[in-house]
Amino acid sequence: MKDLSWKTLSSEYLFKDTWFTLRSDTCETRDGRIIKPYYVYEFPTWVIAVALTADGKFILERQYRHALGVTNLELPGGCVDPTDPTLESALRRELAEETGYSFDTVEYIGKTSANPSTNNNWAHFYLATGGRKEQEQHLDFNEEIEVYLYSADELKQLLRENGIVQSMHVTALLYALTRLGLLQW
Structure with a gap:
């Protein structure tokens, strides 16, 4: 296969903050074309859980x-x-903070990029099982989160009705439901 990667000639940071950084790159393609500016959004790495309680309910x-x-x-x-x-x-930290649950098993099931043309980070997916409520939520100052439990059938119906709009979360559910044998191709 042909190498389609670009060479970065220079980078300039235009904005830096805790959760978001914007840089402007000057790039050169394999055939010598100069691409300027090429904007890149830098974000921290993300982790996302498809989390199930000990009795098999999905935590949303x-x-x-x-x-x-x-x-x-x-x-x-x-x-x-x-x-x-x-x-x-x-x-595990995010699960405890946001839901108050801890989990017996956490299994890595994949990763995706929200938008590889502009974002430089990955979202990593995990399947967490055997969840037990062990503490109250410890939310960040800007968070107000309600926790709900769904059966597998209720969750699949929610997906059919476009009830989850976050695309990376839909992808994580696709991976997890397949892993659990609840979705076949």
């Missing part, structure tokens, strides 16, 4: 998302902090 979160102005259902997860020793530990 309901929260407001300002960019779209919607309150919707999502999966638990968040950003990997610099202090998290591993992706799994970041996921």
Whole structure:
């Protein structure tokens, strides 16, 4: 296969903040074309859980998302902090903070990019099983999260009705439902 990668000639940071950084790259294609500017959004690595309680219920979160102005259902997860020793530990921390649950087993099931043409990060998916409520939520200052439990049939109906709009969460559910044998191709 032909190598289609570009060479980065220079980068300039236009904006830097905790959760979002914007840079402008000057790139050269394999055939010598110069692409300028090429904007790249830098985000932290994300972890997302398809989490099941010990009795097999799927844990979903309901929260407001300002960019779209919607309150919707999502999966638990968040950003990997610099202090998290591993992706799994970041996921377990996010699960405890957002839902109050801890889990017997956490299995890596894949990753995706929200938009590889502009975003530089990955979203890593996990299947967490054997969940038990062990604490109250410890939410960030900007979070207000309601936790709901869904059966597999209720979850699949929710997906059929476009009840989960976050595309990476839909992808994580696709991976997890397939892994659990609840979705066949």
